[in-house]
Amino acid sequence: MWKRLFAILLLLALGVLLVGYRNATADPVVRRARVAMASWPAGAPPLRIALLSDIHVAGPDMPPARLERIVAQVNALKPDLVLIAGDLVSDKRVASHRYPVDEAVAPLRNLTPRLGVVAVLGV
Template structure:
């Protein structure tokens, strides 16, 4: 089954040089059998590659913990993600379920999990509170990534916005990858675009209202393309599920942000 693709046009809201590019977003794979088994992971990766994006962003929660499902292991998931290629690279961050899958690392508040190490081993080292400068069409831009805000528990995270943006040039167009969209509320004005997942768009919707949104802001950042001042946020509904293995009126999706 081919996933729907949600597409958003992102026009700059600051007077900075803007890199024109297409970003493919894969969020909340939540790989667990039989719902998102290895064969489906392979098909999803093939569809992402077929979007012909300039850059691919993987927004965490590679593993799933839905009721009655078996979480897939890194060897069942990561080699498929490693097949992804894009001219401006494939960039990953981590989600709370990736930490949940490694209880030893979570309890000890370690710097990484075995999912971090598996991704690094195939050339996809997660952006954990760090930034890098890339270039698209001769225009430099900043790409930063946050660690999960729920890495060690619902109220204990590893995200450090100050560390992630340390030394970043505010004169460059800046993109931030943040698994949980709650980070968006307190970002500085020079973070032009934030890409997030985590909410599943509510996962279950009635009368257009999302019913399952793990956010301290309620439904404020549940889904879609939002803006506050000069800053913009795109929240993907992602692929999988958490808790009940169902989606109602909120289908899984891949997301594309067209910047420029």
């Protein structure tokens, strides 16, 4: 009885870990939202903003090649501004592979928004 319950719990835990890892390493999902601002000048074109969050560069699940693909995906959206919100660099102490930070963030140099890139590093 206990062995069967333990085996079921172990399989469930393994399933949750696999789904989580798959979600963490999948290509980003683009979600679009329109935000109306009362003070926006009438007739002015909308501002296109791309937001990247929790990209955790330098860790094993964000190699520079993957970040290059994400940067290309963002550039294809032709944003006016790119915001990078928190958790830019991985804080994993133990990992199967860590990339040097300068190598890991290098693809971000290829972002091409008209108004620039603003990043909050996170803690």
